[in-house]
Amino acid sequence: MKSNTFIILLIIGLSSCLDLDPLLFNPNTDIEEYKLDDFEGEQEIEVEAYQVADSLTTTFTVEVGERKEKIYAVYIGDMDSITTDTVILYLHGNAGHIDYYWPRAKLLANVNGQNNYGVLIIDYRGYGLSEGSPSEDNMYEDSRAAVSWLAEQGLSSDRFMMYGFSLGSAPAIELTAKGAGLTPFKLMIESPFASSEVMVQDGSGLSLPGSFFTNLKIDNAEEIKRINQPLYWIHGTDDDFLALDTHGEIVFQNHQGQYKEAFRIPGANHGDVPKIMGYETYIKSLENFILKP
Amino acid sequence: MSKEYFKFLILVACTLGACTAQRVVKPLAKSEQQISVNLGGPLIGFGSLTIPIPLSSINYANGISDKLTVHGGLQTTSLLYRTFQLDAGATYGLLENKGWTPGVSISGSINVLSDMRERNSRFYPQLDANLYWDYGKNHFMYVGSTNWIELRNIKAHDERQEKRILSGIQFGNTWNTDRWSYTVESKWLAPTRSSLNSVVDYKTYSFGGEPLGAVGLYFGIARRF
Numbered sequence: 001m002k003s004n005t006f007i008i009l010l011i012i013g014l015s016s017c018l019d020l021d022p023l024l025f026n027p028n029t030d031i032e033e034y035k036l037d038d039f040e041g042e043q044e045i046e047v048e049a050y051q052v053a054d055s056l057t058t059t060f061t062v063e064v065g066e067r068k069e070k071i072y073a074v075y076i077g078d079m080d081s082i083t084t085d086t087v088i089l090y091l092h093g094n095a096g097h098i099d100y101y102w103p104r105a106k107l108l109a110n111v112n113g114q115n116n117y118g119v120l121i122i123d124y125r126g127y128g129l130s131e132g133s134p135s136e137d138n139m140y141e142d143s144r145a146a147v148s149w150l151a152e153q154g155l156s157s158d159r160f161m162m163y164g165f166s167l168g169s170a171p172a173i174e175l176t177a178k179g180a181g182l183t184p185f186k187l188m189i190e191s192p193f194a195s196s197e198v199m200v201q202d203g204s205g206l207s208l209p210g211s212f213f214t215n216l217k218i219d220n221a222e223e224i225k226r227i228n229q230p231l232y233w234i235h236g237t238d239d240d241f242l243a244l245d246t247h248g249e250i251v252f253q254n255h256q257g258q259y260k261e262a263f264r265i266p267g268a269n270h271g272d273v274p275k276i277m278g279y280e281t282y283i284k285s286l287e288n289f290i291l292k293p
Numbered sequence: 294m295s296k297e298y299f300k301f302l303i304l305v306a307c308t309l310g311a312c313t314a315q316r317v318v319k320p321l322a323k324s325e326q327q328i329s330v331n332l333g334g335p336l337i338g339f340g341s342l343t344i345p346i347p348l349s350s351i352n353y354a355n356g357i358s359d360k361l362t363v364h365g366g367l368q369t370t371s372l373l374y375r376t377f378q379l380d381a382g383a384t385y386g387l388l389e390n391k392g393w394t395p396g397v398s399i400s401g402s403i404n405v406l407s408d409m410r411e412r413n414s415r416f417y418p419q420l421d422a423n424l425y426w427d428y429g430k431n432h433f434m435y436v437g438s439t440n441w442i443e444l445r446n447i448k449a450h451d452e453r454q455e456k457r458i459l460s461g462i463q464f465g466n467t468w469n470t471d472r473w474s475y476t477v478e479s480k481w482l483a484p485t486r487s488s489l490n491s492v493v494d495y496k497t498y499s500f501g502g503e504p505l506g507a508v509g510l511y512f513g514i515a516r517r518f
Binding site for chain 2: 194195197198201205206207208209210211212213215221222246250254
């Protein structure tokens with residue numbers, strides 16, 4: 001009897017002792033300051049030919065959440081002209097921090113000419129120097145805070161766009177679908193994932209629900225159905241992390257808006273789409289999409 | 294998303310995808326009982342090493358007759374992330390091993406999975422068949438096939454479920470002492486499915502440069518009474 005009780009208690013204990021969700025986020029906090037152009041750590045792409053003026057780069061913090069935790073942001077552009085400029089909010093992926101994604105932000109700042117568009121990039125809570133811990137809710141809240149900050153600087157929806165890469169596609173789609181003070185007039189997503197359920201089913205080969213492993217509610221494939229804004233979608237054909245067929249394509253298919261552009265980049269993996277596509281071609285494709293009436 | 298950390302999640306997902314060793318290959322004698330523990334899983338790259346994922350299960354078997362053994366198992370690793378996975382089934386001996394003529398056994402099982410997060414459940418029938426040969430004083434080796442059957446017509450986001458059977462090919466060896474058994478088994482899971490663009494770095498067989506499925510390695514220890 002005692003041994004049976006022990007086994008039952010052991011099973012109950014085991015069944016509540018491990019939460020995988022924190023493992024899903026992979027923030028890098030191994031920096032003491034943001035170095036941007038001087039960063040010498042790992043980056044998936046390098047874009048030396050595409051620069052931004054140092055005088056037009058501003059690092060600052062925004063307070064988020066009930067604890068008033070500080071998250072870091074970098075704005076590329078003239079802070080005093082946000083009232084008239086067009087701005088792209090860049091929402092980065094799961095690895096690294098702002099320095100890691102700095103080349104990507106610079107590419108956006110070179111669309112249609114150097115510093116033609118303002119670009120705002122943030123580190124979610126727990127990433128880089130940002131305080132707090134990463135979570136799905138915090139990621140959305142931090143992205144909303146970035147949008148609010150832009151609104152406070154005088155940005156209006158008709159001059160606001162969002163770009164989400166990989167994990168960043170979740171807040172980009174979520175905020176576009178549900179609104180966040182400003183509503184972007186165009187949405188750009190790169191290598192998005194469909195949902196945690198697809199991730200699990202891809203890995204197991206069975207129709208398992210995502211809830212078998214995670215509390216994450218991210219569901220880009222469903223959320224994007226609520227978006228009418230024009231969509232720029234780009235994905236590598238050789239993506240070995242978020243497969244084109246099971247993740248990217250379904251997000252693209254489910255967009256119900258009147259206009260969307262798809263770029264399937266042959267030979268590109270998850271993190272090197274702009275590089276494999278060719279930076280100039282990539283920038284030009286964004287420019288054409290943004291300028292299209 | 295992070296490749297490394299999400300890989301861990303997906304590796305855990307594999308516990309639910311036929312990533313277990315054979316419960317009973319050779320039927321027990323009538324009234325014989327057996328408790329066993331299995332450890333192991335698909336081989337993956339872990340740093341510079343290749344290791345089996347350390348998945349675990351505990352199992353019970355009971356010989357109803359000399360040909361029929363009923364058995365059940367509990368995946369203990371999946372409990373760690375709050376998902377129950379139980380299996381129950383029976384193994385029937387069709388033929389006994391005589392010389393080079395192998396013994397033949399077939400097994401039918403059901404796998405029931407349920408999570409404690411949203412109370413989602415899944416049910417997968419499983420059909421296995423094995424050939425086995427006794428050799429030496431206390432050994433037998435076996436080769437066979439395991440097959441999980443997908444009953445659902447659709448998968449995530451109403452996409453059509455085109456692959457209805459998740460198969461594997463296994464071979465192994467069991468060493469018996471008076472009361473204990475020790476088993477080593479290797480299983481090639483989903484050998485017809487490409488793992489070229491898989492999120493998991495499975496160490497598996499490749500044909501024409503394309504890796505297929507996943508190769509698992511399992512260890513089992515059993516006590517009969």
